[in-house]
Amino acid sequence: MTKNLVIVESPAKAKTIEGFLGKDYIVKSCFGHIMDLSKKDLGVDIGNDFLPQYIISPEKKKVVNDLKKQAKDADTIWLASDEDREGEAIAWHLLKALDLNEDRTKRIVFHEITKLAITEAVEHPRKIDKNLVNAQQARRVLDRLVGFELSPLLWRKIKPSLSAGRVQSVAVRLIVEREEEIKSFIAVSSYRVQAEFHIIANQKPVTITAELNKRFNVKKDALAFLEKCKTAEFTVEDVETKPARKSPAPPFTTSTLQQEASRKLGFSVSNTMRIAQQLYESGKITYMRTDSVNLSSLALSMAKEEIKKSFGEEYVKTRNFTTRTKGAQEAHEAIRPTYLNKKIIEGDSSQKKLYDLIWKRTIASQMSEAIVEKTNVTIGISNTAEKFVAKGEVIKFDGFLKVYMESKDDDDSDDQEGILPPLTSGEKLVPREIAAQQKYTQHAPRYTEASLVKKLEELGIGRPSTYAPIISTIQKRDYVVREDRQGITREYDLIVLKGGKIREEMKTENTGYEKGKLFPTDIGTLVTSFLVQYFTNILDYNFTANVEEEFDEIAQGKQVWNHMIRDFYTPFHNQVEQTMENSKKVSGEKLLGQDPQSGENVYVKIGRYGPMVQIGVTDSEKKPRFAGLNKGQSIDTISLEEALDLFKLPRTAGSFEADDVIISVGRFGPYIKHKSKFYSLGKNEDPLEVSLERAIEIIGEKRNKEISKTIRVFRENESVRILNGRFGPYISYNSANYKIPKSTKPEDLTLEECMKIIKETEPSKKKTVKRKK
DNA sequence: CAGTGAGCGAGCTTCCGCTTGACTT
Numbered sequence: 001m002t003k004n005l006v007i008v009e010s011p012a013k014a015k016t017i018e019g020f021l022g023k024d025y026i027v028k029s030c031f032g033h034i035m036d037l038s039k040k041d042l043g044v045d046i047g048n049d050f051l052p053q054y055i056i057s058p059e060k061k062k063v064v065n066d067l068k069k070q071a072k073d074a075d076t077i078w079l080a081s082d083e084d085r086e087g088e089a090i091a092w093h094l095l096k097a098l099d100l101n102e103d104r105t106k107r108i109v110f111h112e113i114t115k116l117a118i119t120e121a122v123e124h125p126r127k128i129d130k131n132l133v134n135a136q137q138a139r140r141v142l143d144r145l146v147g148f149e150l151s152p153l154l155w156r157k158i159k160p161s162l163s164a165g166r167v168q169s170v171a172v173r174l175i176v177e178r179e180e181e182i183k184s185f186i187a188v189s190s191y192r193v194q195a196e197f198h199i200i201a202n203q204k205p206v207t208i209t210a211e212l213n214k215r216f217n218v219k220k221d222a223l224a225f226l227e228k229c230k231t232a233e234f235t236v237e238d239v240e241t242k243p244a245r246k247s248p249a250p251p252f253t254t255s256t257l258q259q260e261a262s263r264k265l266g267f268s269v270s271n272t273m274r275i276a277q278q279l280y281e282s283g284k285i286t287y288m289r290t291d292s293v294n295l296s297s298l299a300l301s302m303a304k305e306e307i308k309k310s311f312g313e314e315y316v317k318t319r320n321f322t323t324r325t326k327g328a329q330e331a332h333e334a335i336r337p338t339y340l341n342k343k344i345i346e347g348d349s350s351q352k353k354l355y356d357l358i359w360k361r362t363i364a365s366q367m368s369e370a371i372v373e374k375t376n377v378t379i380g381i382s383n384t385a386e387k388f389v390a391k392g393e394v395i396k397f398d399g400f401l402k403v404y405m406e407s408k409d410d411d412d413s414d415d416q417e418g419i420l421p422p423l424t425s426g427e428k429l430v431p432r433e434i435a436a437q438q439k440y441t442q443h444a445p446r447y448t449e450a451s452l453v454k455k456l457e458e459l460g461i462g463r464p465s466t467y468a469p470i471i472s473t474i475q476k477r478d479y480v481v482r483e484d485r486q487g488i489t490r491e492y493d494l495i496v497l498k499g500g501k502i503r504e505e506m507k508t509e510n511t512g513y514e515k516g517k518l519f520p521t522d523i524g525t526l527v528t529s530f531l532v533q534y535f536t537n538i539l540d541y542n543f544t545a546n547v548e549e550e551f552d553e554i555a556q557g558k559q560v561w562n563h564m565i566r567d568f569y570t571p572f573h574n575q576v577e578q579t580m581e582n583s584k585k586v587s588g589e590k591l592l593g594q595d596p597q598s599g600e601n602v603y604v605k606i607g608r609y610g611p612m613v614q615i616g617v618t619d620s621e622k623k624p625r626f627a628g629l630n631k632g633q634s635i636d637t638i639s640l641e642e643a644l645d646l647f648k649l650p651r652t653a654g655s656f657e658a659d660d661v662i663i664s665v666g667r668f669g670p671y672i673k674h675k676s677k678f679y680s681l682g683k684n685e686d687p688l689e690v691s692l693e694r695a696i697e698i699i700g701e702k703r704n705k706e707i708s709k710t711i712r713v714f715r716e717n718e719s720v721r722i723l724n725g726r727f728g729p730y731i732s733y734n735s736a737n738y739k740i741p742k743s744t745k746p747e748d749l750t751l752e753e754c755m756k757i758i759k760e761t762e763p764s765k766k767k768t769v770k771r772k773k
Numbered sequence: 774c775a776g777t778g779a780g781c782g783a784g785c786t787t788c789c790g791c792t793t794g795a796c797t798t
Contacts (some may be wrong), residue, residue, distance in 0.1 A: 009791065009792060010791095010792065010793085011792085011793075012793095029792080029793090030791090030792080031791080031792045031793055031794090032790080032791030032792025032793080033790070033791045033792075034791090034792095036789095036790090036791095037788090039787090043788095059794095060792095063792095081791090082791085085790095086790060086791055087791080089790095089791090090791065090792095136790095139789080139790085140788095140789075140790080142788095142789095143788050143789045143790085144787095144788055144789080145788085146788065146789095147787055147788020147789075148787060148788060149787095149788095150787085150788085151786075151787035151788075152786085152787070154787085155785095155786065155787085160785080160786060161785085161786045161787080162786085162787080163786085163787045163788075164787080164788080165787080165788045165789070166788075166789075167788085167789065167790095168788080168789090277793085281793095289791090289792090462789085462790090463789085463790060463791090465789095465790060465791060465792080466789065466790060466791095469789090469790090470789095607777085607778045608777080608778055609776090609777055609778065612777095612778065614778080618778095618779055619779090623779080624778085624779085626776080626777080626778045627776080627778095628776070628777075628778085649776090650776080664775080664776075665775090665776090666774080666775030666776070667774075667775055667776090667777095668774065668775060669775090671775060673775080678774080678775060680775090723798085725798055729798085730798035731798080732798080737797095737798040738798070739797095739798055740798085
């Protein structure tokens, strides 16, 4: 009989801890939350003081039953879920779901997985903190009420299946408003003047680049300035050097890891988390969902050791970072390598890269500051008051920079500050070239997945475990798309003074090119403007921060959780009802123009299935015609001509093998239909232009592919085929697929054997293909 | 997988935060 059962949230953690505790302890995991609000109705009994209707989550039934059995055999049950609001609730749910006796149940917490931390935790058990549990209930109930009252409102007023919530709606709002800001942005230009001076230092020619301390708004002024420069003398007026220090960034949290992996490695947020999970499960890094920048004392001493060994004593400077993040709960350590003396790990290339990043960041965080010397040289111009300024930076001691430097989001800073040669006051300089370049102001950057996470974290919205899911939810709901967009070329002036002559040039640059950025869709924009209009309070960027303060008061026992919920819900529910009654259905309808053929109005709007064009009106005798917008089109930007083009499909390209070849665009893009078979059209094919010849070619290509993937067909029964697919050979029969046992060679199968496999195999439960349409 | 958008109107959709597997044919 086991004396002690310890329950933690993560199975990987369970494995490690079991090693620390010895044979009297068995450690199991509950895989996160085991109970949740019922999904039928609201799951909250409004009339009964907001009593939550908990059920054991269906996918956790097995886990709970297993734990129940283990608990029966144990003398003492140790609830060791994480030390935060959600963890406390998990402990409480375990108590309830496992039907535990409170006298032999103990609650323990630790935020480092070290033997010392765990044995200490076991020595200091406590009771479940009911206040903290109540704070979690308030959080959970509030989210449910907001989500399950706002979403149905959207179904009625905009379109079915839409969703809204405390977190996702604000995330979308950020992207929508950034786009609006960009749309109304007007780039203004000014002329930046740079001079190149050549001097001889240590018998070597060196170029110094200096920038004028003033920009000219108009070309005329830039020209006038260069004209003056023709005859001017340039003198070094001042050389100022001052030392500066640079400090390393704190160790990784989930959010900063996602940002750096995106900037330095180009990983998407979900990719980063998947790889981090693999590293965690194989024991290479600590837990990857954390908001803490704290390192354990063990980690600090390991870092010290490693830095001393690899770089020398003078590079060591251990420090404790404190979090500045709103609402951080710090149940875990920062993300770090488990063993800091392990510089390189086994694994695939992405694992190696991510590990390397984590190792460097962790080590650098415990290294000395870098000492730099900054130099500012002011160069006077004899016939005008403006000055040229040259900036230099010299690293005197590299410190942590030896290992790691954090990247910035805007990496297009073109002022490279290098080393300046020694200059003295009064020294005369001769310019080799002075150039005035027309520079345009930039709009605020669009969000990337990672910079959105950064912003959400700043606002205290979302948690380490939810950043990646938020990003995918708002894309799944079609509120936001992640895309690359082509830029446009723009002309700019370049005026160069060289050899006593001024030359003017018109040059072009590419601007506005976007890679992997988040753009709002028509639906995202419409839903956001609806919610902002009627639920300004919920969509407020500070809403989460404000309710978090109240949750904290509940956790401290200063407020009763369902009172807080009542104070929120009463006006909120009233708002919902008012909106349901008073607001009209919104579709974002816009009149594009008239159809030249019929003279009828052409509208674009959001329909039941998304953005569409409509010719004519519904209440006229003639039925209106409809067409859905294609991918990449927007009701905001589509032209009348493009809209009318959508009605040219489907079209018949001609006849092939006595059947029509029909070309159209469906949910998955443009396609060819022939003999009730579908053939996708590639990116480079225009469905309006594709000829019959090309269509036949595409049909032929697909047929050839089919043949090459066929391993065997039976003449006696052509509906049974052995095919080669993504996951290896399989049997296809009546549009259902069957696995081939590993022991048999697919090419040797007889028809009888195939039929036997088909009969014996349970028709595999069809994956519920419920998709957003 | 692949045009659907009223008319009649069933029954469905939805939140956030904890955790990993299942196993694609």
